[in-house]
Amino acid sequence: MTNLIEIENLGFDYGDRPLLSAINLHFPRNKVVAVMGGSGSGKTTILRLIGGLLTPRSGQVRLAGEVIGKPGSTALYKQRRKMGMLFQHGALFTDLTVFENVAFPLREHTTLPKSLLHDLVLLKLDAVGLRNAAHLKPAEISGGMARRVALARAVALDPQLIMYDEPFAGLDPISMGVTANLIRRLNDALGSTSILVSHDVHESFEIADYVYFLSEGHIVAQGTPTEMMASTHPYVEQFVHGKAEGPVPFHYPGKSLARDLGMNEA
Amino acid sequence: MMSNLIVRTITQLGRWVRVSVIELGLAFRTLCAIVMGGLNLWKRPRLVTTQLHFIGNYSLIIILVSGLFVGFVLAYQGYYTLSRYGSAEALGLLVALSLVRELGPVITALLFAGRAGTSLTAEIGLMKAGEQLAAMEMMAINPIHRVLAPRFVAGFIAMPILAMLFTAMGIGGGYLVGVQLIGVDEGAFWSQMQAGVDLWDDIGNGIVKSIVFGFAVTFIAIYQGYQAQPTPEGVSRATTRTVVLSSLMVLWLDFVLTALMFN
């Protein structure tokens, strides 16, 4: 099977407001796929739907042909063993050290002897460049470093699917480059499939094999980064080149300014 | 106009009932999940002992000191009333019965709700706000089993122990004030107490009360944290609810248990 994840006709509502409407996405094995769009477009929601943290209103999400299980079910927990997720702010366990954070999934799911576990954790930390910070607590390291630790934790069990929720948000240019590099290298080294949710065009296009553009609950464009750069679709153009004017409005929808100021409309 | 208001009020009432039933159902289902998780914990005792340390040991100072002072006050006030009827020798009995049957379990539960309950709520609420619980779910680990259940079992064990310590300190405090300070006869103090405090009816029932309180307060604290809105205001509101709900629940349960046990 060429697609690890298949999303078919997916619909999801945020309260009463429809967020996603009958969208279709495919995530082929061993590829890095970026899902991009403006804030609030539903990109993070797609990750949570794949991870089973949310349940779709309609449609299906399939992992290697199997529908994602209901929340709390054994089937879902088994499927999650194949996934690793990097949350936007790391979501490290603040009462544990860096070492213990990365060791956590290993301790819970395997019965490795202490020495082997110790070496494995240090190797994972070494892959993200933080082996010498192993004894520190999350409060003692910077946000960028915390995110790298979270990445090491997400890949601790060598998952088939790695999901990144806004991995570049709030990072300095050097850290951004380092992180992008890591995402690509890890994907290739582990033979995994990566889904990258971001609105950073430059970094994402450097490492992604395929891109989906999400706007107002629909997939408005998809293709390779090169194709997207050259695309003439108005939304893609506004997004990729960072233009102020385009299909995405600047003003929050509602009354006109004239009306608010009590003047007659021209 | 009037009928409109009546219809609206009745609809509100109906909606409130529906929402309450759903919430109670969710609370009960969570409780069952926590208890199931708790039963599995015998394979991992370290999780429970770690929590027992944070919940039990860190409450020791407040419980011991409060117990001592409650004992002091009981002796003072009790002596004042008893001596008017020439029954000052029954002071030991008065102090012991008040503490063993009522004040020990109830005051310990209230202090526990304030100290350990709020810290449990805040900790779990903040873990939820920082997405730590979601991260755990994504690592295929059920946070109800890994985070909530050990804290529940620990609270359940810690409460009776703390209540007994409170009672013992209180009786000691009563002795210090009654016998050493005021001068009630030492022999009468202890012998009247021993004659009047029954092992099963009084001490046993007091322990049963504190176990029931432990169950209620710990669950309320954990559940409020688990259901908190993941914002600073949400966590703050959750901790307030923990203290208020726990206190009311303890006092209500105390009434029910007292009526059942001590009629």
Next chain:
Amino acid sequence: MQQNKLLDFWVGLFVLLGALALLFLALKVGNMSSLSLHSSYSVITKFDNIGGLKVRAPVKSAGVVVGRVGDIKFDDHTYQAIVTLQLDNRYKFPKDSSAKILTSGLLGEQYIGLEPGGDVNALVAGDSIKMTQSAMILENLIGQFLFSKAAEGKGNNQ
């Protein structure tokens, strides 16, 4: 790992403190020391009125606790109270001993006072005590007092 050992120590200390508190309460505060750990034999007594006698009230002889009230029932043929006494095995009483219901202090709890008789044979399990004296009911006493006062007054006026 050292942190784990330290934690175990503190938790162990906590539980130990709790156990000590329980022991203190059970032995020094409660009536466990007076709970008979010796086996007992049961003796039946019948009373016209037991007043406020309760189960587990003490049975005393010469002021010493020699047993406890085991069971209190009602006989609806003779309309009397049937009180089962659990007497400590260590103490033997003559078959013609008598049982009275007494009050400790003026308004205190009621207990059973056992007065030995002169029989050479001792009470055994299942025996019954023939001579009993019921409890003094305060209302009856007051009634008697008022009645005798009234009778005295009438006598003086004659």
